[in-house]
Amino acid sequence: MSDKPGHAVNRLREEAVARSTRPFKARGARVQRCPGCQLARWACICAQRPTLDCGVSFCLIMHAYEPLKPTNTGRLIADCLPDTRAFVWARTEVDPELLALLENPRYQPYVVFPGEYALPDQPVHRVVEPEAGRRPLLIILDATWTQARKMFRKSPYLASLPLLSLHTERLSRYRLRRSSRDDHLCTVEVAAACLALAGEERAAEQLDDYFELFSQGYMDSCRRRPQ
Template sequence: MNPEERPHAVSRLRAARLARSAKPFIARGSRKERCPGCRVMHSHCLCALRPSVPTQAGVCLIMCDIEPLKPSNTGWLIADMVADTAAFGWARTVVDPALLAMLADPQWQPYVVFPGEYVAPERVVTEVVPAAGKRPLFVLLDATWAEARKMFRKSPYLDHLPVLSLQPEQLSNYRLRRSKRGDHLCTSEVAALCLELAQEQHAADTLSAYLDVFTNHYLNAKNSVPVDLEDAAHLRLRDLGTDQRTMQR
């Protein structure tokens, strides 16, 4: 990690959550020290591979209490790449005023990303069509599925916002936590689909590739397997970075 790099929103939320903890948070299975920049063991650090892709869209992460502390959290990857990413902790009885201010900011058109089957049909949208002069802001509930459903029900400040219901054709490729259903996507996969709907295909592809590389490093570190920087996942991320530099010329 570059010590001069400014921590992003999820990193700051993690630091604030740790400061409130009565005891140190020890990730399950952790025995070795992790890099603070990517949360992977130092031997498998991927900070040097962190992509940066300009986007019109922004992301607002509303995170379940312990989620920022988990090294497998993929909201962190979104904040790594999308400059306009905000992160807020969720509580049933208290709402961060900064979150309310962001949702009311006239530069943004917020969309709560959640399955449409859980809301009235008139709130559901399946396309991203921001009003003139507004940028799309994807509000993601970063939690387990059971926790996200509770957060959605008990956050009345979201009730006036349109609900973007995704129709993903692919099953989740996320391998760092167990899920009983393959159609339950991780937060980073959801964000990539949102970017695609916002016509930001290169950003969507880069975030997907970055998730693959992160998963590769994380699991290899866990199993004490060296990283192959020339495998398909790394080459794809590298090629997308080359494409981005070409577009900027």
Template sequence: MLRPCASHALPHAVSRLRSARLARSAKPFLARGGPRGERCTGCRLISSHCLCALRPAVAVRAGVCLLMADIEPLKPSNTGWLIADVVADTFAFSWARTEVDPALLALLADPQWQPYLVFPAEAVEGGRPVTGELPAGAANGKRPLFVLLDGTWSEASRMFRKSPYLDALPVLSLQREQLSNYKLRRSQRDEAFCTSEVAALCLALAGEAHAAQTLEAYLDVFTNHYLHAKQQQPVDAGDAAHLRLQALAAL
């Protein structure tokens, strides 16, 4: 069960998508693992480990479009939520093989945005062009919009292959030497990043270093709170993760 939090701002795109998905559910969604009991509507954590007061405010020119697998918005461990907390222009849509939200098509066609579909180069077939960097400067003055496929690796692969309306978008493939530090859900692919990590890499590529670092730090703090709640341990607000987020928020 979720409860309102006084420090929680208006619901963002992922929060609204979660509410819409719950409204379609025939039975309550019960997350596997993690803390039991009442959760905050703002951060999905139990009240003793609430994260809402630590939500950073960052100026970000880029946007993020999350195309989410069916139950992904319902999972308390979903990190697309963190992206929407940090990046004001975050859009979220449910993915279905047989239909597409007209609002998604309108967003991708909006002249203020230059969309980039973010996906690993080794999984792209058919000679489709792939780039590892953004064009120097803004693309014709447009703001970058990073389209992220939010789900398990098999779900993301299905979205990539079975979404013809994405075929015309340039594919952005990211590379990073170190493995993912995300500790809440492990991918079968060791090199895979969680959605929030991918977004941070995209922001860095777009020249938004402060926003990228803030999102990375926010993910670390969220992971810290989530795991401590799961283990029924108190949070140390003075540890390295919290201090890094505080320092970035002060810039």
């Protein structure tokens, strides 16, 4: 087991726990979890977590409950990719640090969302093609699909940003929560697909492998107790 990494998603989790008046009761709440990977302590995979070096950054805009869920896969992105930011979404307030990030000329932001939801005059891209000297910043709404659509509609600061519309034939391998559609990828699967689209195939493969390791470890944690 490793010490808890101090990345953006874990900081949101710590802040949410500090604000809460009642403990968040996730499924399997009695399991003694590693504070890093959120698997059962005996199934910890922190020692196998890769640190990926690539030319893409991520920004997670998370539904308020997501940082607290041990099944959340946005955390896996922050585990592996150091330049990952995370913010909790609110309908009436916007974190000033998020707005500053979106306006930072160092980055070329894209909102990863289906092109059919684009607003009038909102550019839709199929590939990652940042302007010269700007680093791609891929913004992912980390929530259920129903929540993500609401977040997209009610976030006017995203309306002027280009969309990155993914088209992939892969089916989701996410087994930790129920979904009505197999083509709805979970957050870390979206990130891996984006990396591949940006030409970062090696990083995409390593992130995908770590997700598979996490998924298997979580299922094992649910199925059996340590010997």
